[in-house]
Amino acid sequence: MGKKLALTLKIWRQESNKAKGKFETYKLKDIDTDASFVEMLDVLNEELALAGKQPVAFETDCREGICGCCGAMVNGHAHGPQRETTLCQLHMRLFENNDTIIVEPFRAKAMPLIKDLIIDRSSLTRIIAKGGYVSVRTGSAPDANSILIRKENAEAAMDAAQCIGCGACAAACPNAAAMLYTAAKVSQLALLPQGHPEREKRVSEMLTQMDKEGFGNCSNSYECEIVCPKGISVTNIARLNKEYLRALLN
């Protein structure tokens, strides 16, 4: 067991997309420093439920940093102040006794609020649906080394494939752009031979969908790279830019 913390939480409460929201203040005692941020919210919700109040709505699933469900702005940082960490993997030992923690939902027009800290990220899914896959028959597993892939490309594709689609990049972007997300999804396929047959169509249609959803335009602030829980690099955005120009020229 870790140490115990007393905390003041200011959490954004909003009944629905149309309702008016506001910050509510809650006091918590005896929060274990070994608890994760979402476990701390569980404790709060239990207290609220016992007091006959509405618990705070927030989304989690795996709680091990791999599904991309969780996420909120914590003291102004998407997923909290620790680098390469999802909200569910953020631990309370990062905070001090008597800290005030402000929790606000991710905000972007293309990711509208549903309730409290829960947002609708189906816009990200619709971008994937436009080409974030390979539709050619790949057959059974090929013999080892029959398709040669440069080590650097394999590594870069794997790095891009780490994206869990949490939306933190768009949330932290001053322009609410989903550029790092789309870049990761385009990159992971553009770097591998399996992705090549549909290369131009993929980038063109995914980007059109991204624009249609109402995400902003990247202005190279690189805030996304800082908050990405998977450490996805903005070199993927440069690759996306290149792929798009390539699709125009071909």
Add this chain to the structure above:
Amino acid sequence: MKISKYISSSIGKKQIIAFSGLVLIAIFILPHLLGNLQILRGAQAFNGYAKLLHSMGFVLEIIEAFFALMFVVHIVFTIILVTENFRARSIRYKSAIASEPRSFASRMMPYTGAIILLFLVVHLYDFAFAKEAATSCVWRGEDLGLYGMVMNSFANPWRLGGYAFIMLIVGLHLSHALQSALQTLNLRPGRYVFWFNLLSYFLGISVTVGFVSIIIYAVVH
């Protein structure tokens, strides 16, 4: 892909802004700085440079028209981009959002750009259009042409301060501009990112220092 689709897409617009920006750096800002620096070599050298420009006649007009086109493209596409970006977060954050110091110049781009545009209008009015009104060219009792005009205008402390401020803004704009344009056009390979960023800061700083050195020269003389 159709060209119309490219132009209306977010990446298309960005790349057009990046390209026109790079062109302006290469054929407008840098030559302009080099030309202006001739002032440090004295009245004769500077007026010689002005004369050389004038002697280009028709060619100069074509080049100027090209500058104007690049500026218009750069500005129009930026305005579209900025309005779209503003709309993309229709409901703003209510708490303070942390931002990286390195993104300061980036976030300021629309504002520094707008200030530069205002300056450009004033500057054009001052130098290019106002031609050489005889009285403003007289510096210390001597008609020194354009050189005299520059020295006279820097005798006014407001102008001098304003000019120095604008050059800081230009430097800030350029310090983000170069690396950003290279990223957008994928001319900044991953492994050299650090060096390209450094180059971008270097460009910003040297343009500011270059233009400000002219002010210092004017004050000293």
